[in-house]
Amino acid sequence: MSNSQGVKPQIPSPSAQQAPVNTEPTRTVPATPSSGPSGKDAFDKQALVNKGKELLGGASNHPNAQRQEQPTPPRRGFYSSPASEPSKSRENKFFKDGSENENIHTVIYQSSAPANSIGWSQREFFAGLGDPRHEVNSLERNAEQEYLLRNIPKGALHEAAEIANTSGVGIAVRGTGPLAHMGIESGSPTKAQEFKNKTSKEMDLWLCDEMTFGDVGAVVHYDPRQGGTSKGASALPPPPSRENKAEWNQFVNDAWNAKRAHIEQERKPALKRLSEAGKISEPTTEKQWEQLKGLFENRLGEFHDEDSHYQEGGPYAKHVTLQGPFIHLKERPNDHMYGDHDLFAFTTQKFGQLTLDNTPELRDVQKSLQDANTFQAQHGGIWNWQPHEESHENIKAKIMGAHSPPAGEPLIYIQPGNVVTAAFYVPADKLTHTEEKLVSVWDCPQATAWLEATPSGTELLTERSRNSDS
Numbered sequence: 001m002s003n004s005q006g007v008k009p010q011i012p013s014p015s016a017q018q019a020p021v022n023t024e025p026t027r028t029v030p031a032t033p034s035s036g037p038s039g040k041d042a043f044d045k046q047a048l049v050n051k052g053k054e055l056l057g058g059a060s061n062h063p064n065a066q067r068q069e070q071p072t073p074p075r076r077g078f079y080s081s082p083a084s085e086p087s088k089s090r091e092n093k094f095f096k097d098g099s100e101n102e103n104i105h106t107v108i109y110q111s112s113a114p115a116n117s118i119g120w121s122q123r124e125f126f127a128g129l130g131d132p133r134h135e136v137n138s139l140e141r142n143a144e145q146e147y148l149l150r151n152i153p154k155g156a157l158h159e160a161a162e163i164a165n166t167s168g169v170g171i172a173v174r175g176t177g178p179l180a181h182m183g184i185e186s187g188s189p190t191k192a193q194e195f196k197n198k199t200s201k202e203m204d205l206w207l208c209d210e211m212t213f214g215d216v217g218a219v220v221h222y223d224p225r226q227g228g229t230s231k232g233a234s235a236l237p238p239p240p241s242r243e244n245k246a247e248w249n250q251f252v253n254d255a256w257n258a259k260r261a262h263i264e265q266e267r268k269p270a271l272k273r274l275s276e277a278g279k280i281s282e283p284t285t286e287k288q289w290e291q292l293k294g295l296f297e298n299r300l301g302e303f304h305d306e307d308s309h310y311q312e313g314g315p316y317a318k319h320v321t322l323q324g325p326f327i328h329l330k331e332r333p334n335d336h337m338y339g340d341h342d343l344f345a346f347t348t349q350k351f352g353q354l355t356l357d358n359t360p361e362l363r364d365v366q367k368s369l370q371d372a373n374t375f376q377a378q379h380g381g382i383w384n385w386q387p388h389e390e391s392h393e394n395i396k397a398k399i400m401g402a403h404s405p406p407a408g409e410p411l412i413y414i415q416p417g418n419v420v421t422a423a424f425y426v427p428a429d430k431l432t433h434t435e436e437k438l439v440s441v442w443d444c445p446q447a448t449a450w451l452e453a454t455p456s457g458t459e460l461l462t463e464r465s466r467n468s469d470s
Contacts, residue, residue: 087111087373090331093194093319094379100388101379103193105367108376109331113187119154125161126154129420131442140442143457144422147450151175152412153185155374156341160414163372167365170347172381172423172438173412174403176339177201180217183338185374189329190340193379194319196306197221197327199339202280203295205271206263210324213274218336221310222325224299226258230324239304252297259296260289341375344403344411344425345383345438351415352423352438357384383425400425405447413438422450 089106096102119126127136130144148157152175164171176184180199184190191199200220205211207224222228228236242248268275268282275282283289309316310327320327326336346362348355357366357380369377382400387393403411403425410422424444428436441450451457 087371087376088331089371092192092378093315100386100392101193103379104363105370107192107370107378108373109189109192109329111187111189111373111376114155114185114374117154118158122158125158125418128418131421131440132419133442139456139460139463143451143454143460144441146454146456147410147422148412148420150178150454152341153181153374155185156372156376157412157414157420159372159375160341160369161418161420163365163368164414164416165418167361167368168348168416169362169365170351170416171365171369171414172344172347172383172425173414174342174344174382174399175409175412176341177217180338183217183336188335189332189337190376190378191219191337192319192329192340194316195219195327195337197302198298201295203292204299205274205280206267206283206292207259207296207299208325209267209270213279215326215336217338219327219338220325221303221306221322221327222299223303223307224259224296225255226262228303230322239300242301242304252300255300256293256296260293263292340378341369343369343377343379343381345381347413347415347438352413354383354436354438357381400427405441405444407447407449410441410450411438 087108088110090109092103092107094101094103095106096104126145126149129148130136130141134140134144152173156176160171160173163169177199179202191197197219200208200211200216200218202216204220205213205216208220208222210222210229211220222230223236225236240247240251263283271280271282274280281288283292306316308314310320310322311317318330320329321333322328323333328335329337343366345354346357346365347353348362355362357363366377366380369375382396385392385396387396402408404427405424408424410424413421413423415421422441423438424441424447426434426437426439428434441447448457448461451461
């Protein structure tokens with residue numbers, strides 16, 4: 001890394017660093033909603049190491065790590081839920097079904113709402129987030145901390161760190177949108193494995209008349225066309241097959257023109273107070289309208305592909321009900337689902353070395369993450385998924401690629417010893433003899449898009465630009 005990139009040269013790998021470890025007994029207290037930095041809005045506009053144990057099964061150097069040596073079931077979870085009442089779990093559709101989507105454990109559908117902020121009781125842990133190669137309170141360290149905290153609730157992050165400490169396993173997690181954090185930490189269920197629908201974003205407010213600002217972050221299913229409310233969608237003609245691209249594109253363009261007129265005439269006045277308050281960004285430029293059209297087409301395709309599954313007799317109908325545009329579990333009929341904490345992969349032995357979760361020890365780690373009150377993982381890591389269908393292979397490749405440099409979104413990488421950093425997934429490349437692995441974001445100096453999403457990262461990039469000009 002060069003000085004022109006603003007990163008100190010000749011810094012050893014994070015796994016070789018020694019970060020301070022809290023030597024006081026850990027007192028786990030549930031979390032309250034995170035208040036991480038807002039970063040960029042929906043239209044890309046800037047809005048107002050301590051090394052853990054090297055090998056799985058070795059003695060952890062974390063003071064709270066007490067490895068269970070019993071080789072036979074029943075195995076104990078690595079993390080005890082801090083909730084005052086026990087969580088409630090269910091066997092989902094894929095529970096031990098032997099398919100490519102098999103889930104090895106039950107999943108939480110109801111967790112106890114936290115009473116106190118773990119951000120106060122574990123201040124040393126959160127102050128130490130980020131790559132220990134950068135000093136605390138430096139722009140680099142602050143930017144990384146801001147990125148981490150806007151991508152995972154504090155309670156879920158601390159739970160995963162405790163599990164990493166006790167198991168000696170690194171845990172890589174895909175980020176969860178900050179607008180879902182309050183729902184998760186208030187005890188709402190996270191998105192179940194059965195459902196393909198995406199969580200809602202700020203821009204969905206322009207497309208779905210039935211949504212309010214407080215609903216953003218919930219899992220939704222709706223027809224984005226004009227008149228496509230939960231009561232009126234059945235009266236609209238069904239979308240054509242997407243196999244005929246010309247027919248589909250014409251259909252999308254016609255439907256979008258009608259929707260854009262509706263947004264201009266109806267939604268902008270309805271959402272005026274939110275846009276004037278700076279809570280949402282109003283589409284004004286053609287680039288912003290194109291971004292909104294992209295989401296419109298994605299939602300329309302999602303509705304086309306998934307709607308029959310939610311109707312009577314469909315595979316989802318036994319598990320959920322549709323309440324307007326929202327998907328509710330039958331076990332939680334009055335509560336929205338929010339984005340789940342997607343496991344990406346586990347690592348063992350050394351920094352970034354990916355390991356298949358096909359051992360009893362790693363399966364225990366997954367089960368503990370599925371049992372954790374706030375983390376409540378809903379399935380195993382995407383890297384471990386072995387799809388049999390070509391379409392599923394494409395889905396996996398797309399998800400994996402979304403976390404690769406230079407433009408991908410970094411993963412949250414939680415290592416033993418309370419080392420939590422942002423990391424990219426680097427696929428194997430035979431031509432360059434590149435090994436498939438996770439690498440620190442700071443080892444990819446040309447990847448700066450993630451920095452632009454944080455206040456300190458934006459300041460760091462400005463400082464770098466100023467230094468390069470001088």
